[in-house]
Amino acid sequence: MIILKILCRKELNLTATLDAKAAYADADFVVIVVPTNVYSTNRIDVATSKRACFARYMGC
Incomplete structure (x- = not known):
């Protein structure tokens, strides 16, 4: 719920990337999307x- 309040008050600058380093470098939040059967x-x-x-926990 706290995350939703923050997102509602903040202007969003959403970016999609396959580059993990770029994704985590300057992000407030990261959403990892993978297929789910x-x-x-x-x-x-x-x-x-x-x-x-x-993989992310291990630093990949």
Whole structure:
């Protein structure tokens, strides 16, 4: 909720990039977008999301 309040009060300068260093260099917030598979049983596969978060944690 606090993040939403900050975003509502601030002029947004949104940028999309594949360059991780550029994304994190001067950012207040970073959104990582990865595909999420949804199966016919309505279960989701979060493996890609976990790999993306782990890669960032490891400095990739």
